Amino acid sequence: MNAPGYSDVLIGLQYGDEGKAKIIDRIAGEYNVIARFNGGANAGHTVKTDASTVALKQVPSGIFNENVDLYIGSGCAVNAEKLVTELEQIDDLGVSVRDRLRISDQATLIQPHHILLDSLAGGSVGTTYNGIGPAYADRCMRMFGERMLHVRLGDVLDDCDGALRAIAENLQQTCNLYGIDGKDMDEKMQNLRMALDAITPLIERDTLYLQNRVRNGCTVLFEGAQSFMLDVGRGTAPYVTSSHTGAGSPYVGGDISPEYHRMTIGVAKALMSRVGNGPFASEFGGKKSEEYCMEEGGTKNTRSVEESLDTATLLRSEDPFEMGIALRKLSNEYGTGTGRPRRIGMLDLVQLSYAIRLNGVTNLYINKCDLLREFSDTNHGTIPVVTSYNQNSVPIDYVPGTTGSHRSVECYVEQRPGFSEDVRTVRSRADMPTELVTLLEEIEHRVGCSITGIGVGPDRKDHVVW
Ligand code: IMP
Helix, strand or coil: CCCCCCEEEEEECCCCCCCHHHHHHHHHHHCCEEEECCECCCCCEEEECCCCEEEECCCCHHHHCCCCEEEECCCEEECHHHHHHHHHHHHHCCCCCCCCEEEECCCEECCHHHHHHHHHHHHHCCCCCCCHHHHHHHHHHCEECCEECCCEHHHHHHCHHHHHHHHHHHHHHHHHHHCCCCCCHHHHHHHHHHHHHHHHHHEECCCCHHHHHHHCCCCEEEECCCCHHHCCCCCCCCCCCCCCCCCCCHHHHCCCCHHHEEEEEEEEECEEEECCCCCCCCECCHHHHHHHHHHHHHHCCHHHHHHCCCHHHHHCCCCHHHHHHHHHHHHCCECCCCCCECEEEEEEHHHHHHHHHHHCCCEEEEECHHHHHHHHHCCCCEEEEEEEEEECCEEECCCCCCHHHHHCCEEEEEEEECCCCCCCCCCCHHHCCHHHHHHHHHHHHHHCCCEEEEECCCCCCCEEEC
16 A cells, blocks of 8 residues: 555635635646635636636646646535536647546535525625625525525435426525516526536545545645635635635545645735725725725726726825726736726735734745836835734734724834846846845745745746745
């Protein structure tokens, strides 16, 4: 028998969109399996190669590495129709994943009424409208009387007609409750049935599938979705996703036991962003930016409106809100799945240190370091960094647990020397501007974790081993 393998966990440390997929794409070849353990089509994991760009939603990010198998764990919420579309897009790239993707039969199935409920109720949180919250709510609720609220992929294999009857009943009841005309119900059910037929061969019946593979020597990289600050329990509730996103979560939704855990990899970015509502202490333009992004996000016109604005003028503005718009444009921070403008904030080392401590991160990647050069074109020419928090004039070293308390945090901002070099083509630490090296050393010191690599651009090759 082989020596047992191990599992590493990679999570986002901020509010999502830190470039997790790019790091996974880089290191995927070191593992036998890349596995998802939470979330579903709400994720947008972009992988950019010389030949193509693909925004993965449900399929794990190791697709370009042909020797790597892919797994979607029981903690995930699967949208069958979107999965079929995603698999077709991957086929079009000439990449084959169908023979290396397995999906737990215990994974939650997203039902049409979940999407409907999210469209009715998700606006105040600013969800991605993928039905994620309602699906996980049904998982916890389990049944309503005799009616099966929660349907898993395996239930469809057990009794497809019975599962579809339950799903149709859930949709009908939801329509009745909210006075919605269910005229397109038959079409929705028909589409779902076809999608379920298409993914049936991928559903894994062996509930020990991943556990046994690791026991027999395989190595697994767990790919976190949505990031730590959006954790349903530890994040900025209620402005969070509905799954657990921290480093312990793969040992609940990833279908192997914690005995195999080896290390935790954290991904952050040098210029922070957040989509949707909720506290974001270091946001450029604070409340004004939050309201603007939410309002404009609703119309999805922001990008074209912002394209017509003069970036250089905005960047030199003394109004942080305007600076935030310029930085959003320069860093192309518009949602992968939704096109929504992302709210932009300065690097917050209190928040980063908090996330690193709570998740036991040992390997830190910092993406988007190239963007720090943009600060050299601001009026002050320096890089702002949040180094401490005060609450009611008392210093605190943690992120407050409630929205009200979080919103009352006062950030202490320090300025660090800027640099004007374009570092996108630099490939070694020795060739980096001293200002950037010094800043990264300070980050390591303040957050108590060494940096493994930094991102200096969107492409796969835009990376420097640190
Ligand atoms: P949901 O996960 O669609 O229910 O959305 C809940 C919150 O999480 C909203 O603020 C979303 O914008 C945010 N969210 C969900 N998925 C992602 C992601 O992949 N990146 C960043 N934010 C996300």
